[in-house]
Amino acid sequence: MDSKFNLLYKNSNNIPKFQIKRKPSPVVFNNGGPTARKKIALNLNVQTNNFKNKNKVSIQEQRRKLPIFEKRNKLLELIRRHNTLIILGETGSGKTTQIPQYINSARLQNNGKIGITQPRRVAAISVAMRVAQEVGDAVGVGETVGYTVRFEDVTSPRTKIKYLTDGMLLREAMVDNLLMEYTFIILDEAHERTIHTDVLFGIVKQAQKAREEKKLRPLKILIMSATMDVDHFSDYFNNCRAVYLEGRTYPVNVYYTLTTHEDYQTACVATFFKIHQQAPWDHDVLIFLTGQEEIEAVAQQIRILSRDPDVAGPSVKVCPLYASQPTTQQITVFQPAPENTRKVIIATNVAETSITISGIRYVIDSGMVKARTYHPATGLDMLKVQRISQEQSWQRTGRAGREAEGYCYRIYTRSQYEHMQKSTIPEIQRANLSIVVIQLLALGIHAASFDFMDKPPKDSILAAFEQLKLLGAVETVDSRTLTTLGKKMVQFPLDPRFSKILLSAQEYGCLEEILTIVSLLSGESIFLNPSSKREQAMTSRQKFLSPYGDHITLLNAFRVYNNLGSNSQRSWCHEHYLNMRNMSYAAQVRTQLLEVCQRLKLPIVSCGNDTEPVRKCLLAGLFMNVAELHKEKQYITLDKRQVVNIHPSSVIHGQQPQFVLFTEVVQTSKCYLRGLTTIESQWLYDIVPDYARSHIRFNKDI
Numbered sequence: 001m002d003s004k005f006n007l008l009y010k011n012s013n014n015i016p017k018f019q020i021k022r023k024p025s026p027v028v029f030n031n032g033g034p035t036a037r038k039k040i041a042l043n044l045n046v047q048t049n050n051f052k053n054k055n056k057v058s059i060q061e062q063r064r065k066l067p068i069f070e071k072r073n074k075l076l077e078l079i080r081r082h083n084t085l086i087i088l089g090e091t092g093s094g095k096t097t098q099i100p101q102y103i104n105s106a107r108l109q110n111n112g113k114i115g116i117t118q119p120r121r122v123a124a125i126s127v128a129m130r131v132a133q134e135v136g137d138a139v140g141v142g143e144t145v146g147y148t149v150r151f152e153d154v155t156s157p158r159t160k161i162k163y164l165t166d167g168m169l170l171r172e173a174m175v176d177n178l179l180m181e182y183t184f185i186i187l188d189e190a191h192e193r194t195i196h197t198d199v200l201f202g203i204v205k206q207a208q209k210a211r212e213e214k215k216l217r218p219l220k221i222l223i224m225s226a227t228m229d230v231d232h233f234s235d236y237f238n239n240c241r242a243v244y245l246e247g248r249t250y251p252v253n254v255y256y257t258l259t260t261h262e263d264y265q266t267a268c269v270a271t272f273f274k275i276h277q278q279a280p281w282d283h284d285v286l287i288f289l290t291g292q293e294e295i296e297a298v299a300q301q302i303r304i305l306s307r308d309p310d311v312a313g314p315s316v317k318v319c320p321l322y323a324s325q326p327t328t329q330q331i332t333v334f335q336p337a338p339e340n341t342r343k344v345i346i347a348t349n350v351a352e353t354s355i356t357i358s359g360i361r362y363v364i365d366s367g368m369v370k371a372r373t374y375h376p377a378t379g380l381d382m383l384k385v386q387r388i389s390q391e392q393s394w395q396r397t398g399r400a401g402r403e404a405e406g407y408c409y410r411i412y413t414r415s416q417y418e419h420m421q422k423s424t425i426p427e428i429q430r431a432n433l434s435i436v437v438i439q440l441l442a443l444g445i446h447a448a449s450f451d452f453m454d455k456p457p458k459d460s461i462l463a464a465f466e467q468l469k470l471l472g473a474v475e476t477v478d479s480r481t482l483t484t485l486g487k488k489m490v491q492f493p494l495d496p497r498f499s500k501i502l503l504s505a506q507e508y509g510c511l512e513e514i515l516t517i518v519s520l521l522s523g524e525s526i527f528l529n530p531s532s533k534r535e536q537a538m539t540s541r542q543k544f545l546s547p548y549g550d551h552i553t554l555l556n557a558f559r560v561y562n563n564l565g566s567n568s569q570r571s572w573c574h575e576h577y578l579n580m581r582n583m584s585y586a587a588q589v590r591t592q593l594l595e596v597c598q599r600l601k602l603p604i605v606s607c608g609n610d611t612e613p614v615r616k617c618l619l620a621g622l623f624m625n626v627a628e629l630h631k632e633k634q635y636i637t638l639d640k641r642q643v644v645n646i647h648p649s650s651v652i653h654g655q656q657p658q659f660v661l662f663t664e665v666v667q668t669s670k671c672y673l674r675g676l677t678t679i680e681s682q683w684l685y686d687i688v689p690d691y692a693r694s695h696i697r698f699n700k701d702i
């Protein structure tokens with residue numbers, strides 16, 4: 001299969017005949033060889049038996065075939081002996097699903113829980129579901145095995161193995177910084193280095209030490225990954241022992257393109273159809289792209305092309321997968337496709353680590369990711385599409401070869417791979433730190449004295465403190481405690497600017513409206529703009545448009561949606577080119593935020609159709625995100641005097657209001673603002689007088 005496939009693929013005249021707006025150029029690959037990369041200490045057997053019908057193999061048999069299985073006693077002995085242990089093992093060797101079960105079966109956790117952190121919701125949930133099945137609980141997930149993610153807690157007092165996002169464990173640490181609920185904390189996918197994981201490293205280390213000093217039940221820490229820098233981690237965790245597990249379940253054949261492909265989306269589509277023509281129908285495909293818009297566009301392209309009578313191959317079921325989808329939607333990608341149908345999952349990096357999607361034999365890796373980067377110099381947090389790191393490329397490759405031999409097609413050359421950064425730069429060194437700073441303060445810790453594995457830049461810590469001071473969460477930049485307002489702000493699982501907006505809504509009498517806007521901003525855009533039907537989409541949504549900008553427009557659309565019965569919501573969204581999934585996700589988030597507001601006893605009131613209180617309230621949290629008209633069409637941000645432009649997708653594009661507040665900055669050829677609301681300069685003087693006086697410069701007549 002492999003050589004035949006490769007041969008055909010190299011023969012670029014053999015490109016499938018299908019109509020596509022821009023015909024995908026042939027993508028030619030060479031073979032990078034199977035993924036044997038790591039030296040080992042524990043020699044685990046590599047298993048290569050290629051069972052075609054996985055359903056015939058019992059789940060317990062599958063567990064026994066995992067490379068980790070025969071080393072479990074040795075592993076348990078090491079776990080017993082060491083309070084902190086680093087475990088490095090190939091993707092798919094069984095770390096995430098098996099180690100917690102081994103600990104549980106050996107009853108090493110006494111009366112405590114085993115907590116396993118995951119950087120992402122979809123991983124925490126899907127792995128918990130799988131492990132519940134393996135444990136054999138009749139009622140499924142929520143009993144012996146449970147999970148906790150933002151807005152969802154599926155555990156019970158009987159839960160022993162709990163998968164949770166790192167953000168959730170951090171929130172638990174704010175309630176009990178000794179984490180007494182747990183005997184074991186397993187920090188999985190440690191290489192990811194999200195802000196939350198980096199903070200957690202310090203928190204669990206501190207909790208372990210404090211429990212030892214207080215002679216409480218010891219806290220055992222396991223740090224796991226397939227691709228981490230062991231020495232760096234070991235140094236940080238007091239020179240702890242590292243154990244290497246070799247062996248993957250099945251090999252993955254890796255191919256690189258022979259030439260570079262700027263248009264990686266089209267190259268992914270072309271590669272998919274090459275695979276589609278050759279591979280048996282039950283070999284599914286996972287494509288890695290960067291964000292929702294791109295994923296939906298490629299999904300649509302694949303749907304259309306797969307229906308073309310000239311394209312050979314079985315039916316295709318296309319499943320997009322990205323962070324802002326509701327959980328129920330995300331979980332559907334794990335369902336098998338019907339008979340004679342190939343499933344293709346098009347995902348962001350949410351599918352990059354931990355997860356196993358049954359049936360995936362092929363991975364197509366665009367080599368790109370959308371990452372958030374904060375620039376202390378400009379004060380702006382930006383989303384930028386960039387190259388992945390080598391570690392990420394191996395994680396993506398690792399999503400194939402979990403149930404049988406797999407294939408990974410990299411839409412980049414070997415030389416491009418060699419020029420990629422080895423590891424991803426820790427998020428803590430490139431993101432706005434105000435969330436970290438406020439969460440640490442809730443624990444009584446000043447970020448400047450926190451034991452980070454890699455210290456964030458001093459400027460970023462200072463900028464975060466200054467932002468929190470302006471928001472009223474701290475008294476000074478040296479504060480070690482939060483103000484009363486700050487303590488309330490930290491109750492919301494949100495950026496402090498948005499928590500401030502919610503807390504200010506009481507004063508403006510518009511909490512109903514603000515809850516809706518903040519919820520809509522927590523997910524991805526509800527507006528669909530298919531390039532072929534842009535005009536129709538705009539016309540159908542004309543009635544929601546507000547001259548005051550995008551946030552009020554969002555609010556208008558949601559209000560109508562929310563008043564419809566659930567039976568008519570779908571067709572209404574379709575008619576108005578609105579993304580139903582993103583709407584229902586926002587509705588879910590709104591319910592959760594409402595609960596926090598009720599807990600804080602905030603009056604849930606509405607300002608009706610008056611937009612002014614809403615715009616003022618947004619300004620109360622986003623005054624640092626204001627731009628002033630400078631020259632025709634060009635704006636300057638008040639905070640750091642950065643030249644910016646209004647994004648063409650904004651409803652106020654073409655108007656030139658003197659002042660706008662914004663919620664997003666995108667950098668393409670220029671710096672663009674998205675998510676805008678018009679405001680009056682006088683409001684700035686009323687809401688944040690000192691800030692207004694020191695920052696408004698151009699509007700001389702004030």
Ligand SMILES: Nc1ncnc2c1ncn2[C@@H]1O[C@H](COP(=O)(O)OP(=O)(O)OP(=O)(O)O)[C@@H](O)[C@H]1O
Nearest residue numbers: 091092093094095096097098130226354356358402
């Ligand atoms: N939902 C599932 N369906 C089928 N098989 C599964 C499922 N989840 C896990 N497996 C099997 O268990 C193996 C081990 O998965 P596990 O997540 O424990 O590996 P891992 O070493 O943690 O990998 P990674 O480093 O990629 O997270 C998989 O390779 C696969 O064979």
